[in-house]
Amino acid sequence: MISITNLSYFLGSRALYDNASLHIKPGQKIGLIGLNGTGKSTLLRIIDGEYQPDGGTISKAGDVTIGFLNQDLLSYQTHDSILSVAMQAFERQNALQAQIDAILHQMETDYTDDLVDKLGKAQEEFEALDGYSVQSKAEEIMEGLGFSTEDLQKPLQTFSGGWRMRVMLAKLLLQKPSLLMLDEPTNHLDLPSIQWVEKYIQNYEGAVIVVSHDREFLDNVIDTTVEVSQGKLNYYPGNYSFYLEEKAQRNEIQKGTYENQQAKIRQTERFIERFKATASKAKQAQSRVKQLARMDVVDAVIDESARVNFKFQFTTQPGRHILHLDDVTKAYGPKRILTKADIRLERGDKVALIGANGKGKSTLLRIISGSEPLNEGKRQLGHNVSFSFYAQHQLESLNIEDNMLEELKSANTTKSEGELRGVLGCFLFSGDEVFKKIKVLSGGEKSRVALAKVLLSQANFLLLDEPTNHLDMQSVNILIQALDQYEGTYVVVSHDRFFVSQIANKIWYIEDEQIKEYPGTYDEYELWMSERAESGETGTQSKTAPAPKPAAVAPSVNSVPKNSSDAQRKEWQQALKKATQQATEAEAQIGTLEVKKRKLETELADPATYGTNGALQTRQTDYQKLTKDLESLQQQWENAMLEAEELEARLK
Known part of the structure; x- marks a missing residue:
């Protein structure tokens, strides 16, 4: 359908693409990935014809039509x-509808056979193009993307920029x-709209x-991954998880090949250096020089993963209770949130606040921060709680005349310049980049x-509103690691399901003008929600969703009368x-298996194991079985503990 061959494209003297090739087949679903600045958006603009390549060819079939959703569409106003x-x-269809309307209007005063013939032809083509249903199709897609009737x-x-982008x-x-x-x-999409678009693209x-x-979005919609790296387009025949x-x-494989080649190059160079001046070996030395010149050099593997090696700390420990919202009412005119x-x-809660746009997630964060006034109710922060609030408008509060290092110093004066450079390094800024002014930075x-400034603030309570917007996957991974190391409490608003699944131990959502809580991970929440949808539950009966229970547990406490019999x-x-x-027995067995597992790990790390015939395979098989047994026992222990907690609650 579209063939890109030996593409070259330069930004100044830097080659964004260098002899890159890609073939796009009909019906193929491609995820284009790579670090920020590698040229992903540029490639789309080259395919669209907006940018012209410096070299290579782009061949398109004659009947190919291209639709391109990009940030420039935000400027369209009407x-x-x-x-x-x-x-x-x-x-x-619109042109035909206008033509039909004009003919019908004309026929009110001038009814002729010629007009009847024109009307018939226009209506026939309009019907063939399914013109009578185009409005209902448009309404269906608009409502799928979150617009109300x-x-x-x-x-x-x-409408705001994000909603205008949905229209486009x-x-x-x-x-x-x-x-x-x-x-x-x-x-620009909330979670329900993302899921709707996923299904649309799949079909x-x-x-x-x-x-x-968005890793989960890519996993759900693509069948091919194309990585932009070092000026090339690397093809992987699978989704993002397959790519990883x-x-x-x-x-x-490349690392091994590179190391072997480098060893051969060093050996050859030593031979040349040693014998280039020796008459009897000069010819051989010259042959080796030509051999090196002809050699196809294997590139070294560039580690594009980043690791956070800085510990984010706070000096003041809060009390057990971080926040209490009591009988809170918030409305904007007739619209109640x-x-x-x-x-x-509570201290240590890692909360993800999720749901559709317009439900009041950002409003709730502002209520928690105290920047949004209440109509009724109370907001109570706990003892020694200090918070820091990150939202998109917070970018405007950065001092544009500061460089990055100065901006971080304003957030935390106790850190040395070396430590602050280390933090910026964690967030992918290195070398002299730290002296770039805020005003020249991209979004x-x-x-x-x-x-980085929020995490350095020494706050023991963080509020983060859509922190992954405008971040590439490497930056999202850094943020996940930073939050994993953070020992305080946080509430995060995000529509990125992979991100939420990695950072949350509780889920909040707003339903029926109440703040509901699911006491578990996002994956568990999704399973619970799907089961709830299948059973037709509305979720209006309690403010807190139940934790997942094993099948053997008796009916819920709420269904048992207080005056239960002896x-x-x-x-x-x-x-x-x-x-x-059961919990005690499972715990004892887990302890025994963990000892065996540590012993096996020690044996697997011993080089002698690799030299004994069959020993490595036997230990790997034992290790895999042991891991599965441990997982099973841990699940049994969790189920028994949940059942015990439920029964203790009934007996109180």
């Missing part, structure tokens, strides 16, 4: 309704180009190229500086004793 803008996708008639210019996405989807190119589409008949930092595994294997809502936050670079209580006491015994 008084037309968003439904009208989306329906601009149907150019021919009432929104569809509102002018485009009344809807228009592109309705055009159904043979190649759909999406540059960071999830930056999309044309080819798709997506640039995204395959990339690790390729790097291992919260009504008599109540939530508590993504400013986000990284602002995040016989019932005796039954619960016996069940509690049994569950406690």
